[in-house]
Structure formats: structure tokens, C-alpha cells
Amino acid sequence: MKGNFGVRLKTQLIAVFTVLLTVLLGAVGVLTYQRVEIVVERQSANITQQYFRQSAYNIQSFAQEIDNTLKLLTQVPALQEYLGSGWKDEFDVIMNANKVFEAAAQTMSNYDYIESVYFFGANGVVLGATSSHNLIVRGREKQQSFYSGAIHEKVLKNRWETYWFGTYTSEDFRLEGEADPLEKVPYISVARSVNIRGRHEATVVLNMKQSVLADMIGQADEEQRRESFLVDENGIIVVHRNGERMGEAFEGFDEMEPGGDGSFMQGDMQINYRSLDGEGMPWILVSEVSSSELYGEIRSLRQWFVLIVLAGWALAWAVSCYWLYRLTKPLDKLREGMKKMGEGDLGWQLENGSRNELGMLGQQFNHMSHSIRDLVEQVQSAEREKRLLEQEALQAQINPHFLFNTLSNIKYMAMIVKSNTIVECITALGNFLSPIYKSEGDFWSVKQEMEYIGNYVKIMNYRFGGRIALVWDCPEALKEESILKFILQPLVENSISHGFEKREGEGRISIRFSGERKGLTICVEDDGQGMTTEKLLSLRQELDAGERRQGIRKGHIGISNVHRRLKLYYGPSSGLTVDCSGDGGTRVTVRIVTFSRKP
Numbered sequence: 197m198k199g200n201f202g203v204r205l206k207t208q209l210i211a212v213f214t215v216l217l218t219v220l221l222g223a224v225g226v227l228t229y230q231r232v233e234i235v236v237e238r239q240s241a242n243i244t245q246q247y248f249r250q251s252a253y254n255i256q257s258f259a260q261e262i263d264n265t266l267k268l269l270t271q272v273p274a275l276q277e278y279l280g281s282g283w284k285d286e287f288d289v290i291m292n293a294n295k296v297f298e299a300a301a302q303t304m305s306n307y308d309y310i311e312s313v314y315f316f317g318a319n320g321v322v323l324g325a326t327s328s329h330n331l332i333v334r335g336r337e338k339q340q341s342f343y344s345g346a347i348h349e350k351v352l353k354n355r356w357e358t359y360w361f362g363t364y365t366s367e368d369f370r371l372e373g374e375a376d377p378l379e380k381v382p383y384i385s386v387a388r389s390v391n392i393r394g395r396h397e398a399t400v401v402l403n404m405k406q407s408v409l410a411d412m413i414g415q416a417d418e419e420q421r422r423e424s425f426l427v428d429e430n431g432i433i434v435v436h437r438n439g440e441r442m443g444e445a446f447e448g449f450d451e452m453e454p455g456g457d458g459s460f461m462q463g464d465m466q467i468n469y470r471s472l473d474g475e476g477m478p479w480i481l482v483s484e485v486s487s488s489e490l491y492g493e494i495r496s497l498r499q500w501f502v503l504i505v506l507a508g509w510a511l512a513w514a515v516s517c518y519w520l521y522r523l524t525k526p527l528d529k530l531r532e533g534m535k536k537m538g539e540g541d542l543g544w545q546l547e548n549g550s551r552n553e554l555g556m557l558g559q560q561f562n563h564m565s566h567s568i569r570d571l572v573e574q575v576q577s578a579e580r581e582k583r584l585l586e587q588e589a590l591q592a593q594i595n596p597h598f599l600f601n602t603l604s605n606i607k608y609m610a611m612i613v614k615s616n617t618i619v620e621c622i623t624a625l626g627n628f629l630s631p632i633y634k635s636e637g638d639f640w641s642v643k644q645e646m647e648y649i650g651n652y653v654k655i656m657n658y659r660f661g662g663r664i665a666l667v668w669d670c671p672e673a674l675k676e677e678s679i680l681k682f683i684l685q686p687l688v689e690n691s692i693s694h695g696f697e698k699r700e701g702e703g704r705i706s707i708r709f710s711g712e713r714k715g716l717t718i719c720v721e722d723d724g725q726g727m728t729t730e731k732l733l734s735l736r737q738e739l740d741a742g743e744r745r746q747g748i749r750k751g752h753i754g755i756s757n758v759h760r761r762l763k764l765y766y767g768p769s770s771g772l773t774v775d776c777s778g779d780g781g782t783r784v785t786v787r788i789v790t791f792s793r794k795p
Contacts, residue, residue, distance in 0.1 A: 209524070213516050221505050228501070241459035241468055244422070244483050248457070248470040251413050251424075251481060258412065259477055262402065263358045265303060266388045269313065269400050272299045279317060279390065279397040293323060293332060300325035309408040311381060314369060315390070316342055317398045324371050333371045341368075347387045351399050355389035360477040362406065362426070362434020363443045369403060382406045382442050384435065386476075406442070409435045413481060422485040429478040452480060537565060621658045625651075638765070642709065643675040649684050649707070656692055663702045664692060670709040677716070679788070680765050683758050687720040687784045690755055695724020695781055715770075718786040723779035735774055755784070766790060 269275070274295030300313035304327055315323040320336030333339060342348055350359050365380040383403040390398040413424045414437055426435035431449030433441050448462045457470040464487040472479050646668060653666045666688075688705060696703035708719045727735070739759050755772065762770040769789045777783040 209520050210517055213520070214513060217509060217512055217516075221509055225501060225505050241466070244459070244468040244485075245457060245470065248468065248481050248483070252470055252472055254412055255409065255472060255477075255481070258409075259360070262386050262404075263388075263476075265307070266358055266386060266400060266402055269299060269303065269402070270388060270390045272296060274299070275315065275390065275398075276392055279319075279392060296323055297325050297330045300330075303402075307404070309404045310402060311366065311383065311405060312369060312403045314401045314403070315398050316348065316401065318396055322371060324369070331371050339371065347385065347401060348399055351387050351389045352396065355391055355396050358386060358388045358476040360479070361385040361387065362428055362479075363432060364403070366403075369401070382439055384409055406435050407437075410437045422483050424481065424483045426472075426479045427482055428480075434479065446482065448482075537568070617658070621655065625655055638681055639678045640681055641675065642670065642677050642679050645679055645681070645684055646670065646675070646707075648682070649688055652685055652688060653692075653705070660692075660696065660703075664696060665702060665704045667704060667706045669706065671711065674709050674711050674716070677711070679716070680761060683762065683786065684718070684720065686755055686758050687786075690784070691720065691722035691724060691782060695722045695726070699725055714790055716786075716788040718788075719783060720786070721777045721779075721783040722781040723777065724781040726776055726781050732774060732776065739772060739774070762786065762788065 272295070274292040278289065278292040278296060296315065300323075303313060304310045304325070312324065312326040314325070316339065317323075320334060320339075322331075322333040322339055322342075324331045324333070336343055347359070347361055362384055364383045364385050366383065367380050369383075382405070384406045385401055385403050387399055387401045389396050390400055409426065413426065413435070423437070425433055425437075425441070427446045427449060428434050431446050433444045433446055436442055448460070448467045451460055451462070451467075452458070452469050455471050459466060459468040461467070466485045466487070468483040468485075470481045472481060650666065653664055657664050684707065688707075691705050692703075703722060703724055705720065705722045708721075710717045710719075735755070738756055755774075759772045762772065766788050767790070770787055773785045773787070775783045775785070
């Protein structure tokens with residue numbers, strides 16, 4: 197009973213129920229958790245976008261204030277007089293320069309986050325004002341890095357707009373003769389053209405600490421466990437609390453919709469973004485939230501959910517096992533009764549069980565048990581009466597003439613009842629046996645060998661349900677050539693018994709003839725299960741030794757015998773070779789050195 201436990205019905209029912217319950221609860225759990233993740237992602241995106249709208253408004257207000265400040269600087273009368281007169285060592289010119297420095301100092305005093313103000317004149321004169329000193333540099337070639345840079349180029353394209361730039365530092369604005377800064381301070385640079393009578397005369401650049409914008413957009417980052425920053429129109433990070441990421445290319449930039457807003461997952465990060473509408477500031481506000489922070493709260497919920505599902509699964513499994521064992525108890529009794537009958541205890545009776553279908557099955561078993569006992573007694577009585585006739589029946593020998601007459605009678609009886617399948621099978625069997633008893637000599641034509649094999653495969657197909665396909669490839673010129681009888685049937689039988697008997701589905705046996713100058717090659721190939729390397733080597737050794745294979749079916753010549761017959765009739769160079777085919781089956785090649793005899 198222990199050995200059969202794995203195949204018992206109640207065990208199978210419990211296993212099926214367990215699998216279904218596990219799959220169902222697992223699918224519900226996974227789908228529910230995934231849905232919760234989607235809801236959390238959407239809520240996080242909505243909250244971030246609400247925060248972005250407020251941050252965008254603050255940034256745009258800030259940008260408008262800076263724009264107004266720049267416009268005031270461009271309209272300082274002393275600046276316009278200074279640019280109009282050009283640089284001269286005159287008192288009035290020097291006084292105008294001082295007034296420009298005073299206006300810049302006043303601006304830096306009003307806004308403590310402004311680090312420096314520079315005026316790059318079109319004539320090459322540069323006025324620079326910082327919190328610690330003022331400086332005048334003459335000579336365009338001395339500040340060529342600015343005049344050939346992106347700020348100057350962009351301002352010249354549209355002289356009536358304010359432009360914002362990131363990734364610059366205090367080092368980038370060091371003038372000739374100015375001491376190296378103690379540290380590189382990351383800047384946000386804002387530039388605008390100074391126009392006098394419609395003509396560009398200078399570019400004013402206002403540099404502020406990038407931390408002012410970083411603090412503005414990152415006020416709630418720690419509370420919301422995220423990182424917010426700004427990227428420019430080229431996808432370069434221009435504002436970030438982590439200075440090491442300044443100037444870094446943002447990997448998710450290509451997935452952002454230009455001029456829009458939205459969110460997406462990139463690896464284990466949720467990315468939220470919103471485009472800014474500030475004048476001259478085509479930047480994008482971006483926020484990153486790691487999945488560990490995003491799903492941190494629902495992961496604790498997942499643990500409780502898993503525990504609840506496991507508890508429900510265990511309870512359902514226990515209840516189902518109890519009821520399945522109760523329902524299948526009559527089957528256990530029936531199984532025990534069948535075992536008793538199998539041991540020879542005929543007439544075994546089951547106790548009266550339930551009145552459901554299983555109870556009715558027990559009643560039928562009792563009736564069957566009585567019937568079998570009565571039938572066995574009748575058979576034993578009949579056997580005693582037949583013993584006298586059995587000895588005479590065993591002495592009778594069936595000669596070929598009687599066998600063919602009997603087959604003919606069965607064939608006509610099948611024709612009378614119109615059983616075409618039996619007719620065809622008996623006809624094929626008669627055609628198959630006829631050459632064995634009637635044909636004389638050891639040789640016949642290739643065509644006759646093909647017909648003989650065709651009848652054999654036809655008979656086998658009645659056993660295998662027509663699953664075996666036989667494919668011939670024989671030139672017409674070879675069909676009338678002489679060949680040794682019965683050399684292909686053992687090879688085809690081997691393909692069927694070892695290649696297809698234990699395999700489901702259709703099988704294919706291909707037989708190819710190819711004639712050479714002094715010989716004939718026949719290849720019998722199947723797409724069956726094939727042989728292991730050990731069996732293949734063992735068969736080759738048997739063929740080389742000329743011994744009869746072990747396990748050849750009674751009544752067949754056998755592969756080893758075919759190999760010996762070929763060598764006997766055609767010489768030592770003829771014989772068989774066995775290999776594995778390309779389809780995983782077996783390929784047997786018959787090599788005949790000479791075949792000049794006519795049938």
C-alpha cells in the first residue's frame with residue numbers, strides 16, 4: 197500500500213486541489229500586490245506633480261525677479277554713458293565706471309545669493325564686480341573664452357531675451373589679473389544684452405549660487421525621500437544638491453516628452469518631471485524616488501498579506517483533506533476487496549456502504565464477485581471436459597496449404613461482414629507469408645524486396661494505428677536488379693520495435709537505394725528514439741565479432757544474422773554499419789560490393 201500511495205485517487209485529488217489552491221491564491225496575491233504598486237506609483241506621481249506645480253511657480257517668480265534686476269542693470273545711465281564713450285583715462289569715464297560698480301554692489305547687497313556681476317563690452321572692455329573686489333580688463337583677446345562661448349553666442353542671437361545657463365563655476369569667470377578662487381563655486385548664470393539705440397554694446401552676466409535653486413526645489417525632498425534637480429534643454433543636470441552630479445547627463449532625458457510632464461520607471465527608480473515655462477529657461481524639473489522608498493510601506497503590508505494567504509491556504513487544505521478522505525473511504529474498501537480477489541479470494545463481499553454513487557459501485561462489486569466465482573467454477577468444469585481433446589489439438593501441425601486456406605476463409609468471412617480493415621490486414625499477411633513458403637532460391641529483385649517490406653509495414657501499421665510512414669527512394673534502374681532475400685525486414689523491424697514502440701506520435705522510416713559501379717548501398721533510417729552510446733557500441737562489437745545479437749525476437753532473422761549472410765553471399769567487404777541519424781533516430785547502412793546476379 198505504501199508503494200502505491202502516489203497513485204491513489206485521494207492523493208491525486210488532494211494534489212490537484214493543492215495545486216489549484218496554490219495557483220489561485222498565488223495569482224490573487226501577485227495581482228493584488230501589483231495593483232497596489234500601481235496605485236502607489238500613481239499617488240506618488242500625483243503628489244510630486246502637485247509639488248512641482250508649486251515649485252515651478254516659485255522658480256518662475258524667481259526668474260521674473262532676476263529678469264527685472266537684469267533689465268535695471270542694463271538701464272543704469274552710467275553704464276550706457278560708459279559704453280557710449282568707450283574707455284578713456286578721463287575723470288568722467290572713471291566716475292561712470294565707479295557708478296556701474298556701485299549699481300552692481302547694490303544689487304549684490306539686495307540679493308545675498310548673487311555672487312558676481314560682469315559686463316562684457318562689445319569693444320572688449322570687461323567690468324567685473326564681486327563681493328570682495330572690482331576689476332576692469334581691457335582687450336577682447338584676454339577674455340576670448342567668453343566671447344567665443346555659449347553665453348555670448350546665445351545672447352547675440354536674440355538681444356531682447358534673458359537667458360539662463362548652468363554648469364558654470366567661479367573659475368569660468370576669473371578675469372585676467374584676478375586671483376584664483378579659493379574654491380569652485382557652482383553658478384547659475386543669467387545673461388542679457390545691453391542695447392544702446394538698438395545696437396548690442398555689452399552683455400551683462402549675473403552669477404548666483406546654484407544652491408538657491410537647489411534649496412528652492414528640494415525643500416520637501418527629505419520628507420518625501422526623493423531627490424529633485426533641474427536639467428537643461430540638452431539633458432545636462434544644472435541644479436542639484438549633490439555637486440558631484442552637476443554637469444552629468446541625465447539618462448532618462450530621452451524618455452521625457454518635450455514641453456510636457458509625466459512619470460516613468462527607470463530601473464529601480466521612479467522619475468517624475470515637469471517642464472518650466474520661464475522666459476529663457478527651457479529647463480525641466482526632475483524628481484527621483486527609489487523603489488525601496490516608494491514601496492517601503494507596502495512591503496510591510498505584503499508580509500502580512502502573505503501570512504494571511506498562507507493561513508487561509510493551510511485552513512482550506514486541512515478542511516479539503518478531511519472531506520476528501522471521508523468521500524473516498526468507500527473507494528479504499530473497494531480497493532481492498534479487489535486486492536483480496538486478486539489474491540484468489542473469489543466471492544469477497546464488501547460491507548454495505550453509503551447510498552450514493554460510490555455505494556452503488558460497491559454493490560456492483562459484490563455482484564461481480566459472485567459472478568466471477570460462478571464463472572470460474574464453470575470454466576474449471578469445462579476445462580476438465582476439454583482435456584481429452586487438448587492432447588489431439590497439440591499434435592496437429594499446420595502446414596502451409598492449411599494456413600493459406602484458413603487465411604482465405606477468414607478473408608472471405610471479413611468480406612461478407614464488410615470489414616475492409618480485416619480484409620486488408622489478412623491480405624497483407626498472406627502476401628507477407630507467401631514468399632516465405634512458396635518462393636524458391638535465395639535471391640529476388642529489389643522491387644520484390646520493396647513489396648515484401650511494404651506488406652510488413654502495412655501489417656505493423658494495423659498495430660500502431662497507421663503511425664508509421666514508409667518512404668522509398670529507389671531509382672527505376674535498380675528495381676530489377678537482384679538482391680538477397682529478406683535482408684531489410686529485420687532492419688525495419690528493429691526501427692519499429694526500438695524506435696517507435698514506446699514513443700507516441702508518428703514515425704518515419706526512409707529507405708534509400710544508391711547504385712555504384714560495383715556495388716549497392718541501402719540506407720534504412722528512422723526518426724525514432726535511437727540508441728544510447730553504450731548500446732550502439734555493443735551492437736557494433738557484436739557485428740564485428742559476427743555473433744548473434746541478444747534479445748532478437750523469435751521468428752526473425754536478426755541484424756547480426758543479416759550481417760553474416762551479406763558477408764557469406766557477397767564477400768567480407770559487404771555488411772552492415774549502424775549509426776545515429778541526424779533526427780535522433782538510428783541509421784543502418786547496407787553495403788553490397790557486387791550484385792550482378794539476376795533473380
